[in-house]
Each structure stands twice: as C-alpha cells, then as structure tokens.
Amino acid sequence: MTAFEAGAGYGGQNRGGGADVIFGGGSEPLVAHADGSPASKRIIVGYGFWIFLLSDIVMFSAFFATYAVLSGETAGGPSGKDLFNLTNVAIETACLLLSSFTCGIASIGARARDALMYYGGMALTLLFGAAFLYFEIHELGSLIEQGAGPSRSAFLSAFFALVGCHGLHVSLGLLWLLTMVAQVFAKGYRPDILRRVLCFGLFWHTLDIIWVAIFTVVYLLGAG
C-alpha cells in the first residue's frame, strides 16, 4: 500500500506518473484518494449515486419551475385554495417522514448484520411508503372526480405532473425496496449488496427532501 503517495483524485488526473488506480489485497482495484489513503468502493459508489440523485433533483426543479410559473393560471377553474386538504397533506408528510426514519434504521441494521433491524425497518418503510401512496392516489383520484383533473387548467396540469412524478418515484422506490429485501435474503450481507442498500437509502431520503419542497411550495403556499 505504498504505491500511491502521489496524490490522485477520484480516478481522474494522473499526476507525475503516479498511478491513480492501484490494486489492493483483493481482486478489486482501489482508487487512490486525495489524502493518500484509498477511497473505499462504498464511498465511490455513494458519490456516483449522489450525482444521479442531484440530476434527478435538477429534473424536479424543472417541474417546480413549471408549477411556479403556471400556479395562477386556473382558466376560471378551481385554485389550490379551493382544492387542497391540508389534513390529508399532513398525513402524507408524516407517512413519508416516518418511512425515511425507518429506512435509516434498516440501513443501520444492514451495516450491523442485524436481521430484526434490517427486515423490520424495511417492512415499516414499505408500510409507510404504501400508506403515503394510498393517500396520494386517493387525493388525486378525488380531484379528477370533482372535474379538477390535469386537463382542467394549466395550474392543474403542472400540479399533476409535479406531484405525479414524485408519486411515480415513490412507487419505483417501493419496488426497489422489495428487491433489496429479496437480495439480502437470498445472497446475505455481501459488500456489493450492502452498497445497493446504501444507494436505496440515499434514494429514499432524497424523495423525502423533494416532498418537503412539494408540501411547502404546492400545498402550504398554495392553500394560504
């Protein structure tokens, strides 16, 4: 482990002939870190997935910008003030926040190889996530029933696009959650599986961050 004193970044620049990829004890190459110690694959995978999540957030920001521009264009139809039920939104918020917490417990359980914490945490995350989806679908369905569907006005189109896109992410997250439960069950707490659990946790917490922006910008500011 003395081959990489030459500071090299994340597999990037190659300075003064110092190799930026060295081979550690195992079969996997370790990438030299800026301070001379190797960054573990867990940190590099987390970084790469974080870049993806930020690009997802940038995509959401376009939906937010569309909503913010169109939020007043109700075409004579109902506005957010007439439609939003803040009790329902508070329940959805509580579900998603609690599922974020239980997802954290599951990720500790995975790191500690604690079956009760991992499977219990994942089961609760699934439960709260599904409850969130139930209330959200119920809300969107009742809007369509009232004749306030996405085709009613530009405001409602932007609203359904933004909230629906988040709901779609939560649905996909629940599928991923089930996949991670199955993979840990079938393959055990292998390092590669644990890295996928880490990425799932980051994804789930990021969905909660986007929901914070949605309940503030769409519901609380729209209903006030």
Add this chain to the structure above:
Amino acid sequence: MSQSDLEILDHGDAAPGDEPAGRHEVVEGLLGYLVGLFLATLITAVAFFVAGTNLVWGPSIPIALVVLAIAQIGVHLVFFIHITTGPDNANNVLALAFGVLIVMLIIIGSLWIMANLSHNMMPMAM
C-alpha cells in the same frame, strides 16, 4: 473470526469501514436518526401551524415557509443522508453545491423570464 466474516473478506470487495457495525455504532446511528426525526417533525409542525394561523403577520408567511423548508432540507441532508464536512465527503458537498446552483438558475430564471414576458404581453380583450 466467524463464518460470515470470512465470507465477506473472501469476496475481496470489502474495504476499511465496511466491517460489520458494532454495538456502539448502532446506538450512535440510531441516536442520529432520532435527532433528525425530532428536528424534522418539529420544523414540519411549525410549517403547518404557520400556514394556517392568523397569529403571524400575513405577508411574512411565505418567506417563513420557505425558510422552514430550507432548514428542514438541511436537517434531512445532515441527519439522514449524512452529508458532512469530512474529507471523504468533500466531493459530495461540491456536487451538492453545483446541484443547488443549477436548481436555483432553473427556478429563479424561469420565474424571472416568465414574469417579464407576461408583463410585456398585450392586454387581452376582457
């Protein structure tokens, strides 16, 4: 060394920091998530209260809500996503800063341009 530890080392993929978390780390991790949950619940409750109250001066409510949302996003980033200022996190923080810049450009830029456009529109026949 237990059988499962041998399996993990044998896979050749583990690095320092990938060892199973001990009891101390579990308690520490749980405390972190509990603090995060407490702060996030508190901020959310305040936000819902502020939105529906007459006790706060009306025009200040939107600004208060935005500030609360930014605070809550900060709590989520620190306690749930574990963005820190540690050396192995410098790249994550820089990527986040760049992401925030792009998000701000998209949202503020859109609002600014569209407000200008509608200001310059011919008034429609009523």
